[in-house]
Amino acid sequence: MSDETAREAGSTESVSLEERIARLEEILTRLESDEVALEQALELFEEGIGHVRAAERVLSETQLRVEELLAGGKKKELDVDEP
Amino acid sequence: MSDDLSLDLFPEPEPEHVEVEASVDESEKETVGEPKVWSVSQVNRAVRSLLEDSVDPLWIGGEVGTWTRSRPGHCYFTLKDDRAQMRCVMFNRDAQQLPTDPEEGMKVRVLGALTLYEARGEYQLVASRIEAEGAEGLWRLAFQKLRATLTAEGLLDPERKKELPRYPAVVGIVTSSTGAALRDIVSVLRRRAPWVRVLLGATRVQGEGASVEIALALEALAATGEPDVIIVSRGGGAVEDLWAFNEEPVARAIAACPIPVVSGVGHEVDVTIADLVADLRAPTPSAAAEAVVPDAVVLMEGLREMPSRLAQGLRGTIQRRRSGLREVLAGLRMRVERRIMPVQQTIDRATGRMERAMRSALELRRLRVATAAGKLDALSPLATLQRGYSVARSRTGGVLRSVQDFAPGQPFELRVRDGEVSCEALETREAGPS
Numbered sequence: 168m169s170d171e172t173a174r175e176a177g178s179t180e181s182v183s184l185e186e187r188i189a190r191l192e193e194i195l196t197r198l199e200s201d202e203v204a205l206e207q208a209l210e211l212f213e214e215g216i217g218h219v220r221a222a223e224r225v226l227s228e229t230q231l232r233v234e235e236l237l238a239g240g241k242k243k244e245l246d247v248d249e250p
Numbered sequence: 251m252s253d254d255l256s257l258d259l260f261p262e263p264e265p266e267h268v269e270v271e272a273s274v275d276e277s278e279k280e281t282v283g284e285p286k287v288w289s290v291s292q293v294n295r296a297v298r299s300l301l302e303d304s305v306d307p308l309w310i311g312g313e314v315g316t317w318t319r320s321r322p323g324h325c326y327f328t329l330k331d332d333r334a335q336m337r338c339v340m341f342n343r344d345a346q347q348l349p350t351d352p353e354e355g356m357k358v359r360v361l362g363a364l365t366l367y368e369a370r371g372e373y374q375l376v377a378s379r380i381e382a383e384g385a386e387g388l389w390r391l392a393f394q395k396l397r398a399t400l401t402a403e404g405l406l407d408p409e410r411k412k413e414l415p416r417y418p419a420v421v422g423i424v425t426s427s428t429g430a431a432l433r434d435i436v437s438v439l440r441r442r443a444p445w446v447r448v449l450l451g452a453t454r455v456q457g458e459g460a461s462v463e464i465a466l467a468l469e470a471l472a473a474t475g476e477p478d479v480i481i482v483s484r485g486g487g488a489v490e491d492l493w494a495f496n497e498e499p500v501a502r503a504i505a506a507c508p509i510p511v512v513s514g515v516g517h518e519v520d521v522t523i524a525d526l527v528a529d530l531r532a533p534t535p536s537a538a539a540e541a542v543v544p545d546a547v548v549l550m551e552g553l554r555e556m557p558s559r560l561a562q563g564l565r566g567t568i569q570r571r572r573s574g575l576r577e578v579l580a581g582l583r584m585r586v587e588r589r590i591m592p593v594q595q596t597i598d599r600a601t602g603r604m605e606r607a608m609r610s611a612l613e614l615r616r617l618r619v620a621t622a623a624g625k626l627d628a629l630s631p632l633a634t635l636q637r638g639y640s641v642a643r644s645r646t647g648g649v650l651r652s653v654q655d656f657a658p659g660q661p662f663e664l665r666v667r668d669g670e671v672s673c674e675a676l677e678t679r680e681a682g683p684s
Contacts, residue, residue, distance in 0.1 A: 183419045184417050185415060188417055191556060194560065194563075195559055195560065198564060199563055201570060203567055204571075205568060208567035209564065215556065216557055219553050219560075222549075222553050223550070226444070226549060226553070227550075229444050229445040230444055231440040231444045231447075233447075234450065235427060235449075236449055236450060236451050236452075236471060240473075242449070247436040
């Protein structure tokens with residue numbers, strides 16, 4: 168993901184947790200490298216914080232969803248009781 | 251025993267046999283004239299009934315001689331020991347339950363019922379179960395055979411194992427929708443990774459044809475392209491219950507699945523072919539769930555540290571920029587100094603030369619002055635005056651050198667060694683030519 172789109176992605180909800188964490192690791196690596204300019208570093212930092220907040224929301228607020236795949240690719244929500 | 255047959259090789263003194271005995275007596279009577287002739291079918295049928303009714307199903311131990319499986323799936327084989335052999339048949343319904351065909355020479359025990367194959371008049375054992383080398387020998391054999399096949403095809407190579415995604419968004423599960431495995435897996439996922447979406451490919455996990463159903467369910471899940479990882483699972487059970495996971499359809503479906511597959515079948519001790527082909531083998535369904543998702547608690551800790559790590563990274567960047575600036579400045583100064591140095595040296599050298607030039611010029615002048623002074627000294631009239639000469643000068647200062655410069659009565663000043671004398675000319679006389 169380019170820095171441009173990534174910065175916008177920092178605050179939107181459509182990004183998967185995997186992408187967020189991968190991006191966070193990328194941001195850390197870049198912040199620790201020599202090549203990044205000061206202004207860019209600030210932007211990366213802000214984007215990173217956005218990802219952290221969004222990821223924390225996902226972790227603390229979502230509920231596990233279980234669907235059953237039916238014939239023809241249809242899906243049905245499924246209630247699975249705790250054992 | 252069929253009613254139309256009145257043959258009993260082991261007559262018993264029971265009331266219902268009276269009639270039979272009577273009829274035997276009757277036939278014995280007939281032997282006097284034309285003997286009673288039995289058809290072969292009648293006799294074989296009678297012997298068959300006799301065998302079937304008088305011997306309960308039994309286990310027979312022996313070694314498998316020849317073994318053939320017909321096209322419809324019936325198996326014909328011989329069972330033997332060092333002195334004798336017997337014919338056996340296993341019909342396809344029972345033969346389907348065999349994990350694999352026993353190998354010739356294999357020591358087995360066979361559960362079956364004795365009967366007579368009337369068409370040939372040969373007695374045989376109709377086998378319903380075959381077990382080898384203990385109850386699980388044939389399962390082991392089947393397992394080994396399939397493993398050998400898959401190994402030969404390279405499907406068990408470690409290099410084939412796909413890496414699992416670290417943070418899957420969608421987890422596919424192939425298992426029974428009513429089994430304990432699903433509940434166990436969902437429970438673990440709910441606790442560890444509530445952000446995950448589970449997509450269940452429900453299937454029977456045991457019984458005839460289960461392996462094909464499992465394979466189809468896996469293929470259907472993979473075909474949606476949605477799961478990031480798929481768990482193929484079943485709770486614990488007997489070897490036969492887990493058997494579908496040891497069959498080729500499941501093995502091939504897992505090997506062909508483009509999405510990483512984690513197996514979690516039975517208990518820790520159960521290792522199935524599915525486990526060997528899967529990208530990761532988990533010992534149980536719960537362990538499979540733990541293997542596919544990170545723990546939310548650990549993840550949360552990592553996220554909590556993240557802001558300070560980011561801030562540290564930012565500070566690092568700032569510091570590097572700052573020290574970078576310092577380096578630039580130092581570099582700049584060095585470059586300037588390097589440029590200035592030659593100029594400075596030129597100036598220094600020039601100054602030195604100038605100083606030296608000035609000093610020598612001064613020296614020269616001083617020398618000249620000294621010389622001139624010497625000369626002046628020599629030329630000075632004062633020296634002459636010292637020697638006794640005097641100089642006459644007019645009141646206006648002009649030196650009076652000749653008689654012609656004087657007129658009688660003219661005042662003049664006479665400069666002598668130690669002062670001046672005011673004088674007046676009395677008379678002028680021209681000296682004769684010398």
